[in-house]
Amino acid sequence: MGKCQRAEGSEVRLKSPPDIPVEKLNAQAVERMARGRIQLMSVGRALETIPRMRSNMILHPGPPVAWDHMTAALQGAIVGALLYEGIAETEDQARDMSIRGRVIFEPGQDHHAVCPSASVISPSMPVLIIRNETYNNFSYCTLNEGPGRVLRYGAFKTEALERLRWIEKTLAPVFRQAIAAAGRIDLSNIMSQAVQMGDDLNQQTRAATALLIRVMSPHMARTCSNREMLAQILSFIDSHNPFFQNLAMAAAKAALEPAQGIPGSGVVTALGSNGTDFGIQISGLAGDWFVTPIHPPDGLYLPGYSTLDAQPVTGDGALLEGYGLGAFILAGAPANMRFLGGSTAEAVQITQDMYAISAGESIQFSIPALDMRGSPLGIDVQKVAAAQRLPRFYAEVIHKQPGVGPVGAGLWQPPLACFEAAAAAIRQEQSE
Amino acid sequence: MGKCQRAEGSEVRLKSPPDIPVEKLNAQAVERMARGRIQLMSVGRALETIPRMRSNMILHPGPPVAWDHMTAALQGAIVGALLYEGIAETEDQARDMSIRGRVIFEPGQDHHAVCPSASVISPSMPVLIIRNETYNNFSYCTLNEGPGRVLRYGAFKTEALERLRWIEKTLAPVFRQAIAAAGRIDLSNIMSQAVQMGDDLNQQTRAATALLIRVMSPHMARTCSNREMLAQILSFIDSHNPFFQNLAMAAAKAALEPAQGIPGSGVVTALGSNGTDFGIQISGLAGDWFVTPIHPPDGLYLPGYSTLDAQPVTGDGALLEGYGLGAFILAGAPANMRFLGGSTAEAVQITQDMYAISAGESIQFSIPALDMRGSPLGIDVQKVAAAQRLPRFYAEVIHKQPGVGPVGAGLWQPPLACFEAAAAAIRQEQSE
Secondary structure: OOOOEEEOOOOOOOOOOOOOOHHHHHHHHHHHHHHOOEEEEEEEEHHHHOOOOOOOEEEEOOOOOOHHHOOHHHHHHHHHHHHHHOOOOOHHHHHHHHHOOOOEEEEHHHHOEOOOOOOOEOOOOEEEEEEEOOOOEEEEEEOOOOOOOOHHHOOOOHHHHHHHHHHHHHHHHHHHHHHHHHOOEEHHHHHHHHHHOOOOOOOOOHHHHHHHHHHHHHHHHHHOOOHHHHHHHHHHHHOOHHHHHHHHHHHHHHHHHHHOOOOOOOEEEEEEEEOOEEEEEEHHHOOOEEEEEOOOOOOEEOOOOOOOOEOOOEEOOHHHHHOOOHHHHHHHOHHHHHHOOOOHHHHHHHHHHHHHOEEEEEEEEEEHHHOOEEEEEEEEHHHHHHHOOOOOEEEEEEEOOOOOOEEEEEEEOOOHHHHHHHHHHHHHHHHO | OOOOEEEOOOOOOOOOOOOOOHHHHHHHHHHHHHHOOEEEEEEEEHHHHOOOOOOOEEEEOOOOOOHHHOOHHHHHHHHHHHHHHOOOOOHHHHHHHHHOOOOEEEEHHHHOEOOOOOOOEOOOOEEEEEEEOOOOEEEEEEOOOOOOOOHHHOOOOHHHHHHHHHHHHHHHHHHHHHHHHHOOEEHHHHHHHHHHOOOOOOOOOHHHHHHHHHHHHHHHHHHOOOHHHHHHHHHHHHOOHHHHHHHHHHHHHHHHHHHOOOOOOOEEEEEEEEOOEEEEEEHHHOOOEEEEEOOOOOOEEOOOOOOOOEOOOEEOOHHHHHOOOHHHHHHHOHHHHHHOOOOHHHHHHHHHHHHHOEEEEEEEEEEHHHOOEEEEEEEEHHHHHHHOOOOOEEEEEEEOOOOOOEEEEEEEOOOHHHHHHHHHHHHHHHHO
16 A cells, blocks of 8 residues: 555535445545535625635635645746735745744635646635535636646746736626526536536536526626627637636535545545645545645646656646546546547546446536436445545646746546545444 | 429629649549638628628528428528517418518528528528638627527427527627637638547537537637626537537538539539439539439427428438538447437448449548548439449438427438439539
8 A cells, every 4th residue: 555644624424334335435525526516606805704704815726735744836826816815925925924833824615616737726815605405515716827837737927916906806797696696606607517418527627618608698797887808808818717616616526525434434525636645535435635745747748848847737727527527527528538538438438447446427518429428426435545546636737947837738647546445444444 | 203393593704624634623622622721700790701692592402492382491591580689560461462472592602601401591680600711711700699499490489589689689799809810710620529529410410519619719808808608608608519500501502612613523512402302513514503402301209290290301411421521420429320220330331322423522620430531522423323322311301381390300311302403413414
């Protein structure tokens, strides 16, 4: 077994019921995931919206990580956030405050929030408020910043900060008014349709972004009195296919959380990477992160770049695979597989492999190419450990130097160690 | 051989060159189709925009048909158009004028125009102006009227006429201004993407409609000063997935026309149905319609409806199959096949069958599920006749009573007779 660290949470847990077979417990977790109906409800300021957010707190992707173990890109995003907040006035000051422990760093996922790539959430940032109406739980994410030298790639210079201010002053208020006019935006509906339209909702969110514009633009037109501003916003979203990715990630979070806390279940309910470590949580031991160090992934690199330039996978994107999307649904999105250099047959094979390590199937995301079979849903750590077969995650590879951004893409496999450790831990729970 | 009538056009034709094998001639026709780049350029009034349009002329779908041979639904649409124009003041007057020959009826396709379902084009209607920039030819279509009791289903009462006026006074001017601000809208780009997103662009245009809104909405926001009007227009399009269908049909027309006039080629360059007859034109005998009577199609009917309620397939939609889309690309849109009650395997089989009767493959529309093979392009009447294998066309089945609208859908096969007659005619040309 490789190196895996367990970071214990503070949640109170029930003991595993002795008589119920583990398959039933896992099926229950999957059913909860599958039944979630996810809605976009509003936009709020992080400090007043996200539970247990504090004015000197920064939320980051993946499992817990201390400042001095963070990658340069994640540190860059934190510097950017502290400058944007006005908490620090210079880069040096931001680094100094971080080193001295004047800033609190916590995983976004421990606050029901998600951080795509190396993005972070600071107190003044506007966050989208997502609700799982089936179970009445909430999740949160920032608005996608678009392309360029932006915070989620570790940038902290003028361009990144101006984009954040534009989002706060322009994009977020228009979104909030439009959502209020609409009542709510049905993300489950958009996501189901988008999967039928070849989106995997991680690498590819072109259809979902288009459907979001379709649904929201009439309400934007009705509520935004500044025509040039409205045109800019619509152009901004139109020119950026990944716009929906943040929403998809937060929707996955909102769908996975109700599956937490089933004693004895080894279904993965939280997962992500902070750039240093990859970590998972499982239903029966919710709150505990099983954490393993990671390295830059193999993949398809842009000309002139290699793993030497890349930083390890960063961000909460693996939540999408945990929700039966991303690489798990490649059979339904073979064009995305071809982009990564694979064939349609390989795309189907990957999805088939993911069925073998999943506890169930989605009732919401079905795969046209597999005669509308539901996508593989609910990673089962015991199946992963027993078969020694790892899940596949879509990875956007970003440069390790803050702000440079994407240098490649690939399908990566996280370390086995955290799955083995989680499987051993839940086995022990089951047998006690 | 079944019954087929040949309606000869007036086009001047060259003789078939004796030394060039027919495969080469057909490949040339397909290459011309494949290379078209189609753009939406503007919106104009039919009378001033469509070549040889006249103030007492109505353009209809499919091959030529006289008033007393038209179906009730097509007659209904014509009555509606005459009332909308103010040419007639009552239904009786409209019918009377039509019977007495005071109105000229011609196929839209003989004017580079297309008519979806039982829709017609009358002089005052706004038409979208589509350009094939590769060959600098144009095509025309009306704006899709949306759902309900509308002209394209033969309706001619208040609801249908009010919708036409709203299109003329509201939708069309906003479209014209937005397109002018954009310069042009790249339909080829939208259509290529939409095919990757599971659209077949005949039965299913959900992705293309969403992409059209993505591209046009910023320009609409910039040019439309009435926010409530803009919101209404965006809602209208958002709530109607088939909105793009008219554009797709006109794009196919613009792409197919340059393939006309290659002496000796038996590739189908025009095709459609007027509800009474189905007709085709082939490249080497452009201008001549090969026409055969048709009957209501089998298919998936809404509860309570059967072929007894249906009228035969009506509209120029088969142009889409002629352009390698619709039923020809079902392998890439298996969800659409399942809607019709078939499996993914059957969808793939239909596309494979269409390769066998096509002269080539698209370079623009590729099928993810077939490892990005280009869709079957250019129906070859000689292959159809030799293999006795008919093309498949997607058909929206509409009620024979004017205005009732869709009662089913299916994949239908046109009569073999017109393909056999065209094959015989072109064989004679080739051997002369």
